[in-house]
Amino acid sequence: MRFLRLAVLTLPVLCLATPALQAQDLPAASAQADPSVSHCIAPPEAGAPGGESHGLNLDDLDRTVKPCDDFYRFAVGNWLKNNPVPPAFSSWTSFTMLADHNRDVLHAILDEAAAKAAAAKLGSNDQKIGDFYASCMDEVGVEKAGITPLKAELDRIAAISSLDTLQKEVAHLQRVGTGTLFRFGSIIDFKDSTQQIAAAFQGGLSLPDRDYYLKVDDKSVALRNLYQAHVAKMFELMGDGTDAAAAHAKTVLSIETSLAQNSIDRIARRDPEKNYHKLSTADAQALTPHFSWTAYFSEMGIPGTANLNVAQPDFFKALDAALASVPLDDWKTYLRWHLIHSAASALSSPFEQEDFNFFQKTLNGTKEMQPRWKRCVIATDQTLGEALGQAYVAKAFPPEAKAAALKMVQNLRAALRDDLSTLDWMSPATRQQAIAKLDAIDLKIGYPSKWRDYSPLQISRDSYLGNLERAAVFEHKRDLDKIGKPVDPTEWGMTPPTVNAYYNSLRNEIVFPAGILQPPYYDPNRDDAMNYGGIGAVIGHEMTHGFDDQGAKFDAKGNLRNWWTPEDLANFQARGDCIVKQFDAFEVEPGLNEKGKLVEGESIADFGGLTIAFRAFQKTLEGKPRPAAIDGFTPEQRFFLSWATVWRSNVRPEYARVLVNTNPHPLGRFRAIGPLSNMPEFQKTFGCKDGDPMVRPSEVRCRIW
Numbered sequence: 001m002r003f004l005r006l007a008v009l010t011l012p013v014l015c016l017a018t019p020a021l022q023a024q025d026l027p028a029a030s031a032q033a034d035p036s037v038s039h040c041i042a043p044p045e046a047g048a049p050g051g052e053s054h055g056l057n058l059d060d061l062d063r064t065v066k067p068c069d070d071f072y073r074f075a076v077g078n079w080l081k082n083n084p085v086p087p088a089f090s091s092w093t094s095f096t097m098l099a100d101h102n103r104d105v106l107h108a109i110l111d112e113a114a115a116k117a118a119a120a121k122l123g124s125n126d127q128k129i130g131d132f133y134a135s136c137m138d139e140v141g142v143e144k145a146g147i148t149p150l151k152a153e154l155d156r157i158a159a160i161s162s163l164d165t166l167q168k169e170v171a172h173l174q175r176v177g178t179g180t181l182f183r184f185g186s187i188i189d190f191k192d193s194t195q196q197i198a199a200a201f202q203g204g205l206s207l208p209d210r211d212y213y214l215k216v217d218d219k220s221v222a223l224r225n226l227y228q229a230h231v232a233k234m235f236e237l238m239g240d241g242t243d244a245a246a247a248h249a250k251t252v253l254s255i256e257t258s259l260a261q262n263s264i265d266r267i268a269r270r271d272p273e274k275n276y277h278k279l280s281t282a283d284a285q286a287l288t289p290h291f292s293w294t295a296y297f298s299e300m301g302i303p304g305t306a307n308l309n310v311a312q313p314d315f316f317k318a319l320d321a322a323l324a325s326v327p328l329d330d331w332k333t334y335l336r337w338h339l340i341h342s343a344a345s346a347l348s349s350p351f352e353q354e355d356f357n358f359f360q361k362t363l364n365g366t367k368e369m370q371p372r373w374k375r376c377v378i379a380t381d382q383t384l385g386e387a388l389g390q391a392y393v394a395k396a397f398p399p400e401a402k403a404a405a406l407k408m409v410q411n412l413r414a415a416l417r418d419d420l421s422t423l424d425w426m427s428p429a430t431r432q433q434a435i436a437k438l439d440a441i442d443l444k445i446g447y448p449s450k451w452r453d454y455s456p457l458q459i460s461r462d463s464y465l466g467n468l469e470r471a472a473v474f475e476h477k478r479d480l481d482k483i484g485k486p487v488d489p490t491e492w493g494m495t496p497p498t499v500n501a502y503y504n505s506l507r508n509e510i511v512f513p514a515g516i517l518q519p520p521y522y523d524p525n526r527d528d529a530m531n532y533g534g535i536g537a538v539i540g541h542e543m544t545h546g547f548d549d550q551g552a553k554f555d556a557k558g559n560l561r562n563w564w565t566p567e568d569l570a571n572f573q574a575r576g577d578c579i580v581k582q583f584d585a586f587e588v589e590p591g592l593n594e595k596g597k598l599v600e601g602e603s604i605a606d607f608g609g610l611t612i613a614f615r616a617f618q619k620t621l622e623g624k625p626r627p628a629a630i631d632g633f634t635p636e637q638r639f640f641l642s643w644a645t646v647w648r649s650n651v652r653p654e655y656a657r658v659l660v661n662t663n664p665h666p667l668g669r670f671r672a673i674g675p676l677s678n679m680p681e682f683q684k685t686f687g688c689k690d691g692d693p694m695v696r697p698s699e700v701r702c703r704i705w
């Protein structure tokens with residue numbers, strides 16, 4: 001469902017895991033989960049709720065591999081063999097499995113809500129989730145409608161007759177959920193984290209990243225040709241003749257390529273300083289003489305906006321030049337493409353299937369589409385997440401899970417405080433600031449204390465696309481209404497059933513949705529060792545994000561401000577460079593390695609989080625009789641086995657390429673072993689010898705926290 005991928009401009013928000021496929025026009029580190037490709041068909045696996053084991057599943061191990069040679073294979077080798085990626089998925093991991101299970105829970109809730117919606121109070125959340133889901137499930141109605149629900153929008157584009165009306169239409173399309181030209185929304189001011197400001201980010205592409213338009217190797221060229229053929233096919237489905245459709249596809253590729261040429265890359269997008277250029281409206285206007293910000297703000301319903309963060313000024317300069325030079329008819333073609341592209345998955349099957357064929361099958365290697373009910377569950381979660389989320393937590397989130405997570409956060413925080421207090425490479429001045437930042441980290445567990453109010457949003461059963469459009473307008477207005485106002489500290493960036501977690505640098509907060517507080521991450525019925533190696537390390541990961549290469553640039557209040565002495569900063573950066581080199585060396589397939597600089601923050605967080613979780617776990621053992629081995633493994637060994645279980649993953653090669661090129665999270669197999677091979681704690685636990693593959697030589701071994 002691409003229709004609701006709104007401008008969520010939360011650049012310095014770092015989540016735990018790849019939120020399935022990221023929309024190309026969302027920030028690289030967006031917390032916004034877009035599970036539209038974490039599809040499924042297979043039943044929940046062992047380890048997920050309902051599976052046979054809440055502890056370690058011994059059948060998952062591959063004992064033909066030595067733990068000191070390749071701990072990932074040892075811990076989950078048989079799981080990898082026995083759990084190929086199901087046809088409707090691009091990857092199959094602990095995350096996608098649990099998300100798939102959560103979808104079953106949501107399915108039951110939505111089936112019931114749909115059956116009872118007519119009797120529910122009009123305007124209530126129950127009526128809205130029930131009717132929204134039912135409108136999506138109305139396959140006959142969607143098929144019968146074909147492209148007619150888009151007719152009014154297509155007519156508007158056809159009526160564009162000047163640069164002014166073009167700009168108006170761009171604003172309109174953004175409001176109804178079609179990303180065009182650039183992204184716009186509200187964001188917390190990087191340098192005054194109490195305030196929301198307007199922000200404009202580069203955007204306007206359809207492929208996952210600018211590099212897809214620019215690279216000239218054979219594979220990239222072949223993929224671009226397939227993309228152009230797909231765009232042509234979509235124009236044909238809209239009624240264009242074959243030649244016209246082909247010419248239009250060429251135009252789209254040409255415009256998007258020029259936007260790509262003027263976009264900054266993924267690594268630069270991780271640097272907050274490079275993405276912060278707060279300008280007065282007059283200064284922004286000087287940057288783009290052919291694009292009127294005043295007219296745009298009026299169209300958006302925010303006429304008094306005095307300033308904005310033009311995140312990538314060079315992109316907007318180039319965009320302005322393009323507005324002046326590209327013929328109006330070409331822009332109309334470009335808008336028509338983006339409209340059909342964003343709406344395709346909500347239209348009749350020829351559109352939906354063709355969209356799937358390129359964006360899922362070709363790009364990610366996914367073999368088949370999810371069943372309709374699952375697509376509709378995902379769409380409801382994306383559209384009415386906090387209405388559906390209330391029903392979800394009432395049904396599936398026990399208060400004990402919240403209490404346990406809270407206790408672990410306290411223990412993890414204490415362990416990190418001990419570490420910061422004793423770290424030998426940090427001076428007292430920096431240490432004091434670091435501890436103040438740690439103590440100030442805010443915590444959210446399970447679900448929001450204040451739920452989103454959907455009362456202005458009308459949902460009815462008669463048109464799925466109509467519901468999506470109204471929901472996009474509602475969400476867009478909700479977002480823009482924040483501009484110029486103080487930050488709402490209760491707001492959440494993920495819905496409650498989400499299997500993920502995040503750290504927000506601008507709020508200095510860590511957030512754990514109810515959806516992840518389940519096996520294999522957390523289980524009240526298993527020992528501390530497994531829970532600390534699972535959710536404990538997840539908590540440590542999010543906490544450590546406050547001190548990774550990006551998070552460390554923000555202070556305790558969430559402001560972009562250096563609080564490091566020059567020596568400490570240089571020392572910290574050198575330690576980060578060690579991680580960059582380690583991940584640069586991980587080979588994904590011949591000719592493609594992880595990009596160390598892109599995954600630096602996530603890898604620092606994995607390493608720091610696991611280290612802190614191990615210490616917090618050891619604290620729980622103090623003053624008690626030592627627990628006996630279970631299944632032949634000591635508590636420490638079970639801790640590390642639990643960690644590997646979190647990162648087990650089968651990924652289709654096509655999707656692995658997309659991730660490595662665009663995503664700040666390394667692949668699971670490298671996340672599992674990267675930190676361990678730096679940790680003396682791991683070496684000791686499994687009795688590995690110097691020189692073993694899982695033990696990095698001391699001269700290249702990394703250590704930060």
Ligand SMILES: [Zn+2]
Pocket residue numbers: 014015016017541542545602605
């Ligand atoms: Zn992370």
